[in-house]
Amino acid sequence: MDQSVTRATAAAVERGQLHVVLVLAASTGGIGAHCRSLAQGLVAHGVTVTVCAPAGTDALFGFSRTGARFHLVDITPTAGARSDAAAIGELRRAFTGADVVHAHGLRAGLLSDLALRTAGRFPGLRPETPLVVTSHHAMLATGLDRRLQRLMERRVARAADLVLGASSDLVARARELGASDARLGPVAAPPMPPGTLDREAARAKLLGGRTDRPVVLAIGRLVAQKSFGLLLDAARGFGPDAAVLIAGDGPEADDLRERIAAESLPVELLGYRTDVPDLLAAADVVALSSRWEARSLVVQEAMRAGVPVVSTAVGGVPELVGDAAVLVPYGDAEALGAAVRELLESEERRTALAAAGKLQAQTWPDEADTVAQVLSTYDELVSRQA
Incomplete structure (x- = not known):
């Protein structure tokens, strides 16, 4: 167990009680690669991990091969009453018994918050379950879309117990929008496999x-x-x-x-x-x-x-x-x-x-550093709930 993981989290891991749910929308690049790296590292530390993502994501990134559970949730790129309701229902099922929910991106964060805040009548699903949101992207829309995105950004920033920004400007943005706790959470690039050609x-x-x-x-x-x-x-x-x-x-x-x-x-x-x-x-x-x-x-x-x-x-x-x-x-x-x-x-x-x-x-955090930092933040949140 990494030294950055304190006794509260270590004890929960040893009892098999620490359950983390990672949530992401469809991804073909950096977010998916980061979540796979995170899932693999957390499982290696003895954490029970569930990954919630759309169809095809598991085949592309291999979450199941890390030892994580894969729960199919169709998080669409844009809002839709019917699709969002279905996604929220699936997230509620996946969140049952979770100690921490960690969403990646604005849509995943928004739907995760809605699933948690409307969880009162679902046995085993606690509305007070800590929500971590990693902000990976700046919102670059214009016109009406920009105003709508800003409203969603503000809601997610204020709803999250912790916002991790992949860069310093994203941390500043979260604080500007009212996040109670926003920190830098660098995303390590997984090592590439060796090439086949010189x-x-x-x-x-x-x-x-x-x-x-x-x-x-x-x-x-x-x-x-x-x-x-x-x-x-x-x-x-x-x-x-x-x-x-x-x-x-x-x-x-x-x-x-x-x-x-x-x-x-x-x-x-x-x-x-x-x-x-x-x-x-x-x-x-x-x-x-x-x-x-x-x-x-x-x-x-x-x-x-x-x-x-x-x-x-x-x-x-x-x-x-x-x-x-x-x-x-x-x-x-x-x-x-x-x-x-x-x-x-x-x-x-x-x-x-x-x-x-x-x-x-060589100065960048590697995957082990990233997992250790995330585990440390989970520890803080779990300790507050104890």
């Missing part, structure tokens, strides 16, 4: 045998937050021979594909990929054009792999990378293009940044 083989596979072209790699969901349109704006500035590869899928795929074809841009959409280690092995630079990020999983993977990073200076990225990456203002395609081109033209600079990135990565 650099030359990976480049040959991606470039059709022409391995002398510089490769600029971007990875992420094709959604507005990632601002891949900005990357396309900057692509011509990377240099005449640069191959720009974007791995990921999402609702903006068709629009991006049409623009690439219409403007004859040196960009290829690779679709959803599971061979990220091989993609990183082939890359000369990883580019991040996002409007906002917390602790970008892609940035962490790239720097650990020794691939230089150029990123927009948004959200938690500056505190994550320190001086070990090149940061440019968001929205400035010219600056993004110039920064990438400068790196592609200087092997010495790329080598220096690759080394700096690996050193910076």
Whole structure:
């Protein structure tokens, strides 16, 4: 048992009484990977873990293989009276006998709160069960959607016994909205599996045998937050021979594909990929054009792999990378293009940044640190209820 787990929680674990429920909406990336890491670490500490998530999530992340119980709850991306009522009912069943509920994201937090606060007539379900909410994303909607999101944010921030922000700006936001307790809760990137190809083989596979072209790699969901349109704006500035590869899928795929074809841009959409280690092995630079990020999983993977990073200076990225990456203002395609081109033209600079990135990565909390911190917060909440 980790020393950060105090006697109250340790005793509960030993009696088999500590039961934690993790709740998340559909995820194909960082949130799902974090929850899997958390589930595995908690189970290793003897905690009973239930994961509540939509269909397909268990197959993608393997929660059941960690020793956690998987409880199917269809948490939809947007509100709906019928779907929300069904999700709340399933959450009530999953929460029965729980000592802590830990929701990840705004929708999961809101529905978890509603399930707990309307639990009076359900035997074994305690309305006072502590609710932890991890905030992974900034709310970037506009107009009416923005006002509705702010109302939900405020409700969740004030309802939670503890809000963990994945970056400092999210912690500040939770406090601004009235959270009684908000703290930094960094999300560690799980270690990547080893690649199957060396650099030359990976480049040959991606470039059709022409391995002398510089490769600029971007990875992420094709959604507005990632601002891949900005990357396309900057692509011509990377240099005449640069191959720009974007791995990921999402609702903006068709629009991006049409623009690439219409403007004859040196960009290829690779679709959803599971061979990220091989993609990183082939890359000369990883580019991040996002409007906002917390602790970008892609940035962490790239720097650990020794691939230089150029990123927009948004959200938690500056505190994550320190001086070990090149940061440019968001929205400035010219600056993004110039920064990438400068790196592609200087092997010495790329080598220096690759080394700096690996050193910076050693300062980040790993999965064990993250699990220990979360267990410590559970301990506080459980002790208050004792």
